Amino acid sequence: MRYSQMFLPTVREVPSDAEVISHQLMIRAGMIRKLTSGIYSVLPLGYRTVKKVEEIIRQEMDAAGAQEVYLPAVQPAELWQESGRWSFYGKELLRFKDRHMRECCLGPTHEEVITDLVRNEVKTYRQLPRNLYQIQTKFRDEVRPRFGVMRCREFDMKDAYSFDADEKGADLSYEKMFKAYTRIFSRIGLTFRPVEADSGNIGGAYSHEFMVLADTGEDALAFCSGCHYAANLEKAEIAKPGKVDPDPAQFKPLESIHTPDVRTIEEVSAFLGVTPQDIVKTLVFAADGKPVAVLIRGDEEVNEAKLRNYLGADSVELATDDIVLEVTNSPKGFAGAIGIKADVYADYSLMNRINVVMGANREDYHVKNANLGRDFTVKAFADLRIIKESDSCPRCGKPVRFARGIEVGHVFKLGTKYSKAMKATFLDRDGKEKFMIMGCYGIGVGRTVAAAIEQQHDDQGILWPMTIAPFHVMVVPVNVNDAKIAAAGETLYRELEEAGVEVLLDDRDERAGVKFNDADLIGIPVRVTIGPKSLAAGNVEMRIRRTGETRTIPVGEAATVIRDIVMGELKALNDPNNGHPR
RNA sequence: CGGGAUGUGGCCCAGCCUGGUAGGGCACUGCGUUCGGGACGCAGGAGUCGCGCGUUCGAAUCGCGCCAUCCCGACCA
Known part of the structure; x- marks a missing residue:
């Protein structure tokens, strides 16, 4: 892609209505623009990253045996009345009437729709288990949208729903999703932690949230310094003290x-x-x-x-x-x-x-x-109180530590909450009618992108992990009016593209400083500078955005060396063994 | 919903207290110079001063009402 052709409006000044860093940087880097409170347009640069996150999610969901569907955003009130959530879900559920005065809502989540679909089509244990997912627009009429796309009203979510014949199968489905989520966030290059969580509005037996660790996170979490216990602060247990009969x-x-x-x-x-x-x-x-x-x-x-x-x-x-x-x-x-x-x-x-x-x-x-x-x-x-840092781990007794996080994913063991309410049954091997056992699993796509920025940025701009960077490499000819420099830029651009590297060629007639600042702002992991001095010596300069490390490379080898660096980075993040939360 | 703040060319802001010509910087257009970390000169284009009502000879400026946006709280798969 040529910068001169791209719809990429970067902004020099911090927008007055953006408070958190990810919101500021997404606007400044030309990724998003606000349409109205809590509702954003995604621009080409932002959408490239969104699509990469979605692709990683799709790959891991497919690998875990889930199948992609696409469910309606507009949903009839009847389904919500059936599940009981029409009255229970508050004003966050945007309701309206169609021309026939039928009550509808915009889906804030899709348990009702998916349960309706599956109960109509699945009749026997032979058709179970099933796991269906989608990546689709959700609408939640938040009381106070804030922090840019981190808490907005209209957003894209990956939501998956599993249906099993028995508890054992349901636990296995949950486990598969838990592992898939761990892989997804690892591949995206995030430092995160799964924590035990409250099930809240969605309900169900138990749940885990996937938290991207960041000081600006909205959620507080407690984790053990000794064992693997970690929980959202609202969930974190406190051990029962020994009882002594008073005298x-x-x-x-x-x-x-x-x-x-x-x-x-x-x-x-x-x-x-x-x-x-x-x-x-x-x-x-x-x-x-x-x-x-x-x-x-x-x-x-x-x-x-x-x-x-x-x-x-x-x-x-x-x-x-x-x-x-x-x-x-x-x-x-x-x-x-x-x-x-x-x-x-x-x-x-x-x-x-x-x-x-x-x-x-x-x-x-x-x-x-x-x-x-x-x-x-x-x-x-x-156990009714909020855990404190002076408390000890409910599992092993070691001291607990606190951290802040951004909830990017949430997995729920739903049990039969929806299948009972909506009569989603199947005929089991023993000829008895039973309720399907469900799980549901969400990932906020936009929030994941924002969380990545929140966690990985510096004073100059974004530091994208290679797997979700909008481009792998930015080629910066320092002066496009210099024919030799411009030609060298074009050549390297072509060579890299042919090598399968995603390149943004900054062919704008701008001063070097402007280009460098924009490159840092939008956070492309590798920058190649083509300038008169080094080019005269037959070299280009490569700079790694994250570390600031620079390297001089002969022009003839540049495409190969850079391709190897990009591919090496992608491979490291996508490595199947890279499945451990940090 | 309670508390606070802000609305002035695309962006960041000054002007308001003390009413009378709507300004600066960035961005944009043209020309010239410049060219490795957000250049400079000259000449331009672009604003219902959030909306409405009122006070006044006269309102961006004063008063009342409304709307929008942001922050804190309440709320939140």
Whole structure:
């Protein structure tokens, strides 16, 4: 490709509405342009990278036995009503009516459509397992689109769905996808980590997220310094402490204390001269509308996802002031476990604790020396808090570390959630009708591209891994008005293309500085400079974008040497043994 | 939805407080010089100052309303 012919509008200044680095660089490098909030056009340079990412995904999905389909973006409400998500999925689901006033939506995901397709066509265990995937536009009407294509409303996603006859097969399908994802992100050249994750809206038995490690990532994750345990912070477990039966002889008498206008943990600890660890925080939640109280140590935070999963609720949120008043007989700030009108659950952090401070369920009063069993009861102890860096690994006990990541892929073991709701059944070997066991597996294509930039860039621009670089090599004749230089550029351009290398020839009549800066910005891995001095000596200069390493190569050997470098890099990234997350 | 900020040629911004001619840099067109890390000179083209209403002799500037965009929060396969 000739730069002079390419629709490649680079931008010198940082766009005022782009905050994160990948967003800035994608705009500056002429990869994307915004149409409206959360909706982007992809330009030729950006689309070349997108297509490469998609191709790697296709190769690995096909290799894992999945087959590509293409499902509709517009979907009828009936299917969503059948699965129960028409009412459950909030405003993120863009709904509209067609001319016959039939309710429709733009697909934010395709469990309903695929389940409908498969249930109509698959009738026997002989047709299972099946794994179907697509790369297709999704629309999610995000409340707050941000960070460019990282959290946008319209985006391309690879989504795969597996259908199995039994649990064992379903686990195997999951395993295959897990491995395929590991290969995909390795080939793309990302530093990533699969982590245990919450299943959220999609539901199902268990799931893993594939996180690209980057300080700017939206997600926090915890991983063990000793073993392989890694989990999203909202999922990360905390080991159950050993239970010791308290000795009631150590119980001090319950005391009620006047604590006027003392509400927060900080205020209570200051007022009573105790540490936050000595205080029991009582939080009232509404779980599917029903009030639930959670007891937790004063310096800890409740993990709402854990609470939601523990209760098996669809939604959990902090209770409104009205509900707090109703269950505690007092305004916010004085809730406690004694006499509260709600089911009470306690976090593990309170196990074995005696003589604690908590709210009195009476305005301006707290109690001291409250004891479980004597003064109040709990329905159960559970792991309900957010993990902290001082916690230890729930598997092996070694210290945990924290990192930030960008969720580029998510695999779910769905089980029979959708097959039951939508009656996707088959006839098994034993002649019995059974529900198919499903899995679903997503990769955000655009987000993967953005994550690659977020992780690999410098002050000058993008540092593309060879496998997804829009071009492998950029040839820069320093001055196209010099006939010898221009001719040498044309020759090398032709030779490299014939050698199967993707080349961008910067044949623009621009000064060298402009060309160099654009080359760095768009991040082509190898740059070849053709200048008067080196050319007179029969050489060209090659520069590796990522390392800055330069090499002088005789003109006659340039095409071969550069081809070998490009192919070597591609081979290293595509190596089947390159399947280990870092 | 709550909080904050911003809307001025394609891009980045000044002007607004203190009302009266709409400016700079980049980019663009032409000519000339220049040519290895974002050149220089000369001459040009290009703007309903987000939209509406109001105040005023007169509004980019003051007031009210709306819209859009971005950030923080809530929310989020």
